[in-house]
Amino acid sequence: MTYGQGRSYKKVEVIGVSNKGIEAAIQQAVSKAQGSLEKLSWFEVQDIRGHIGKDGTVSEYQVVLKIAFELK
Numbered sequence: 914m915t916y917g918q919g920r921s922y923k924k925v926e927v928i929g930v931s932n933k934g935i936e937a938a939i940q941q942a943v944s945k946a947q948g949s950l951e952k953l954s955w956f957e958v959q960d961i962r963g964h965i966g967k968d969g970t971v972s973e974y975q976v977v978l979k980i981a982f983e984l985k
Contacts (some may be wrong), residue, residue, distance in 0.1 A: 922954060922981040929976045935961060938976040952983040 929942025939958070947953055959977040966972035 921942055923984055924948070924957075924979045924981045927978050927980050929978065930973060932973050935974050935976055938974045939978065942976065942978050943980065946982075947982045949969070950980075950982045954981045955971045956980045 925946070927937040927942040927946050929940070929945070931937035931941050939956070943953070943956060948973070957979045958978055961977075962975045963971050964973040
């Protein structure tokens with residue numbers, strides 16, 4: 914049986930952390946994943962949370978991502 918020219922992906926969960934914002938936390942997670950995995954394709958934001966400092970300001974952003982990469 915032949916299935917044609919398709920692709921298959923795997924998703925892994927990665928948490929990015931940054932004190933600069935949500936986009937920076939996402940980029941942190943993607944950059945780290947890029948160093949460990951090949952053929953990254955897309956990501957989904959699963960959760961966003963953060964830490965509030967003693968002065969009442971947001972001191973850290975944490976973004977939970979599912980990052981997909983193409984299987985060989």
